[in-house]
Amino acid sequence: MPPDIDPAAALTENDVVRWLTTETRDQRFIDNLFAELCLRLQRAGIPLKRASLHLLIQHPQWLGARILWINGAQEATITRVDYDVTQRPEFIGSPVEEIQGGVSEIRERLDRDPAQGRKHGVYDELRAQGLTDYVAWPMLHTLGKKHMVAFSTDRVGGFDDAHIATLQRLLPLLALVSEIRMKNRLARTLLETYVGAHAGEMILAGATRRGSGATVRAAILICDLRDFTRISDSWPRDDVIDLLNDYFDAMSEPIARHGGEILKFMGDGLLAIFPLDEPKACANLLRAVTEARQAMAALNEKRAAGSAPLRYGIGVHVGDVMYGNIGSKARLDFTVIGPAVNMASRLEALTKQLGKPVLLSREFADLVASEFKLEHVGEHSVRGFAEPIELFAYHG
Incomplete structure (x- = not known):
């Protein structure tokens, strides 16, 4: 968090929008940007406890990467995803597979009877962490590139309609700033791969x-x-x-x-x-x-x-x-x-x-x-x- 910002100060949705559009140009890395976004969303009243980006990348060794932010962390963690992940149980039937298959939104109320929800093991893991609600959307980049962003909360009753609406309004901006950084990283990766x-x-x-x-x-x-x-x-x-x-x-x-x-x-x-x-x-x-x-x-x-x-x-x-x-x-x-x-x-x-x-x-x-x-x-x-x-x- 920049030293001139009071982490306890409240923000509005407009403050988060202004930051995404005008104050992130010097942030090179998408994981750092995503972590700061989550912290700012909390200060804007969104009861986030966990959030993740699931990105398809063009790399000779990895199919993609997961960027995970957990409540209280100043930084996000990055996990690389192998090409054979699509054959593994953790992918089959997962939110990522559903989004890549064309689903436009996933909403899983984790505080309800598991028998009434989706069966994938990821929901059991989130439920065991005390989370009550999970929402995921495709994050669309140019030329049909599709990634995924997911948010979770432990708020009693889950996210309310206003929370969901705010997150949805921010999706296009998140897609824009993430694509810029992914393109920059892709250019670097391709050059490292082909010329050193x-x-x-x-x-x-x-x-x-x-x-x-x-x-x-x-x-x-x-x-x-x-x-x-x-x-x-x-x-x-x-x-x-x-x-x-x-x-x-x-x-x-x-x-x-x-x-x-x-x-x-x-x-x-x-x-x-x-x-x-x-x-x-x-x-x-x-x-x-x-x-x-x-x-x-x-x-x-x-x-x-x-x-x-x-x-x-x-x-x-x-x-x-x-x-x-x-x-x-x-x-x-x-x-x-x-x-x-x-x-x-x-x-x-x-x-x-x-x-x-x-x-x-x-x-x-x-x-x-x-x-x-x-x-x-x-x-x-x-x-x-x-x-x-x-x-x-x-x-x-």
Whole structure:
């Protein structure tokens, strides 16, 4: 609650409307906005004890989210909802399913004989909390997007007609302010999903012009799966997709966990950077490689008996790269380019020739040699570079 507002002061419905329309522009997060709305509704005479928002979101891991406010709380809690929730008992026959199915209002008098009401377990839970009345409505966004908002009270006799009318009048405003924040979050989520968190932040900050970017010193990692052409030619399509997803999970999760940023997936390969402005970036890259190799070993053990183990090559170098927007006038890619990226790519290709799954350049090895055990594998010619390159293998 803002410090200049007396939490004990009474409000009118018009005060709540004014706040929603003119005073929420600086509130980025829908959960905080919803909690404050509930507190203001209480001060406006609505006997709220519990309220929830049920939102369908576009996220690669979750179908939706529930934002729950409980009486007395200054903040709401957020629970993520998995895609398989629609097959679970907590969803089947629930208010959310009814609203998504086209019901325009749900009203459940919890203080009446349960046999006369709906049978879903959520009503028993609310009844056990001492609540007497429950109401839910669809919250409509543009392009047919439908979410749900629900309110409960413990007032004897439940909500009266004036309470219900006030809540209904506020629904369009709540839909408007929630959609704005969901669109903002969606934009951020999509950028994080498709270009990475750091690149997404730069794009949201205005780096959308072709050629815009910066020179960054970074450790570069390029990984590629071996024999993918043979696999993709001989395996069913869905099995190939599942295999790629498992492989990318094994490689990507350690990279993200240790501060790296995956800029692109390239067929069966990936490109990631660890900017050197982060302390111990190079050491973190090798820690990520260690965990990725362990994850790949576990994946190979899990695969069907008789399947050939998945093999891969990783090339690592360090240097200055141009980090920014490249492409056509209408279609851009946020990526890194430069000789350092080319070197990492060449080292990855050499892993097959030298039989070493992970190859490091001398420049990178010098930055981690005191902390990691490396194998010196001599100087080797690298396509596109005039002088032979001194290489090291890492077996961690």
